[in-house]
Amino acid sequence: MKTKIALLALLPAGLLFADHHGEQTTKKLYPNAPLIPGSEYTVHDTTRPQPRKVESGGCVSVKAPSDAKVLFDGTNTEAWKGNWRVEDGILIASRGTLSTKEEFGDCQVHIEYRVPADREVMGQKGGNSGIFLMGRYEIQIGESHTNVTYPDGQAGAVYGQTPPLVNPATPQGEWQSYDIIFKAPVSEDGKVVKPAEITVLFNGVVVQASYKIQGPTKHQTTTSYPENHPAKGPINLQWHNDPIEFRNIWVRDLGEYDQQ
Template sequence: MKSLFVSILATALASTVAAQDTKAFLGRWDMTVTPATGKPYPQWIELTESGGKIEGRIQPRGGAWHPITGARIESGKLIVDVGEAHPGSEISWELTSPSAGKLTGIEKQGDASGPTLAGVKAPLLDRPMPKKWTKPRPIFDGKDLKGWEPIGNVDNNKWVARNGELVNDNPEVPGQRGHGAANIMTTEKFQDFKLHIEVNCPEGGNSGIYLRGRYELQVGTEGGKLPSHEMGAIYSWYPPPAGAENNLGKWTTFDVTLVGRHVTVLRDGKMYHDNVELPGPTGGALDSNESEPGPFYLQGDHHGVILYRNITISVPKK
């Protein structure tokens, strides 16, 4: 009887320790992945617990977020199965117990160790709506690229100022993804703002407007399979309203208000997203430093001759 009691007590204690270990990992984490060669890049992960089971979702370097496939505590570390590099090649994150709001670990592909991982607790960014805003001012003068700089494959920059428009002069070629062309971003960084921007995206075109360089407002189409990847979506997080049409090949207007991590988007005066929360960065983000100001950047590495014009900004009035 005594041995049974000891066994039950040991099991209970082990469960308590495991629960405490798990609790430290829960929440949203802004991650930076550093490979042995090449530049660090951002990712994001959210971990929750339900009925004693660890669940979660992860935002990879590019593309859409997806659920993790599993997670478990082993020797005080959290092993997160994050997906496949390719069929039969599992990727996992081996994370050490967080300390002072910071998370470290290593990415593994099978048994092979890969990039190092570093994360911080994602900030709440819970700020009230400003009472007053500055008068809108242009951040593109329509004459040249002053205030903007190409990023990514800068040796293949297709961005030009022409006829008052900021143009990604990058025609679609069937079977090719943008010829590896450059993106473009503002040299100025912003925190909270009201953005007005007009875009003309051709049929089949694909671009995106990145807010603070981290959250993508989708421009164009990815073929219509997923609403959250179509015109006006907050990429992979929020689709446009049900029944919304892409209406490509025509000028359309976006008015975007971003305060903290809450965003409101109107397209041609119609509400698309009403003060929705941005859980974390979207694929293609410049970094995962969510508490910091960031630039606007426009995708040019996909395809289609995309035209932007009348880009203005307002910020909270001090």
Template sequence: MIIAAALALLAQATAAPATSPAAEAAKPRPEDTEQWTPVPPIVTPGPAVAVPPPSDAIVLLGANSGLNEWVSVNDGSPAAWLNDAGVMTVKKGTGNIQTRRRFTNYQLHLEWRIPVGIKGEGQGRGNSGLFLASTGGGDAGYELQIVDSFENKTYVNGQAASVYKQFAPRANAMRRPGEWQTYDVVWTAPTFAADGTLKTPAKLIAFHNGVFVQDVTLQGETTYVGKPAYKAHGPSPIKLQDHGDPSQPISFRNIWVREL
């Protein structure tokens, strides 16, 4: 017993010291990359107009397409989200989904809807995300934010049509919950040298409900904590996020892409 007690005391004495308050304060925090001003002006978009896919488009989600173009990010199995006549709805807890196909540069059209009666506030109010290049599991990639920004305050580089934690949109063109929103995107993928170093950065042009909101050069992949950075990758799937919020789920329809 005496030997055991002595060994325990010795172990305590030689254990690494606890992290100091200064070191804890120096750790990156999510709040460090939240931007709250300037607040983008509210622009009321025009009436929603159906945008059918052009003749050379790849239809990723249509009235008669089912979910054949989508798989689970977790294990590559068929996507488990709900589908009703071309309206795909997040099935909470099934995880992110992504396209079977991989893309480099493209034009994308996507429509999404926040449900009527949505609850919550800030980032906890109808949260999802469009990842323009899915570079790995989970939320790896480059995210154009999807969230309810109709009379819902949050950090501006996290509101709808932001490049998450990088660029606020130039305008808040959000329609009210229950109405369909549209994203029209031109995506230019980054390129990398043989040794993995960045040659040219990713570029993004985006319209939200027909309103011009982004024309930016990305600083790297999306990160929740810390600064964005690039890692080498090639052609990549397009990913949609199951954020796992308790709020009612987001729906999607009429998704098509044109390779450029």
């Protein structure tokens, strides 16, 4: 075991990752995955360098502004379609997708999540969820403080497209926060002429800065925008067989400048 650890320590940064079983290896998990457009790396490329770890102050809990639509305040799931359960003021991923009844385009979203402390997490298993803007564009939710996975699939990533700029995750069992500013794609004559754009603060730290989303997020493949893209869509929370916990979820429409 000591010899193995010593040899692993000599490998270049970015070559180690945890596969679906949590084992460290230098093999690509998806060797036939395509190159991400504009990148030298393939989708879910485990040789891609891991984002730099930074210490953060942890969850930034923000009270919903007066013009926000409160999606979850600890009491009920009336704003959602789905069957997740609520226990002690906490929304727990239970089964199936949870989807807002209302649809949104340009918006600001605040959400807080926690991976249970006693949950065994290995790679993409055990602590996995995601928040989907317009039901199509996923920001990965998961345990990234000590757990290692492919960089475009760790917490704060635009799934399958780009890793977070840095990794400000705090230990498993602690609450974490995302503050998201999302600009919906712009279409003309049924075709997207301006891509969706997203900025994400993870525990108060910028991890996506006006990133231009390449299309709906997908697994193991590249993406592009479909024709006749809708102007709005629901916010979805993903069930990935893991009981991820959520609290304090709200959204604000981002309209034009209001002088009144």
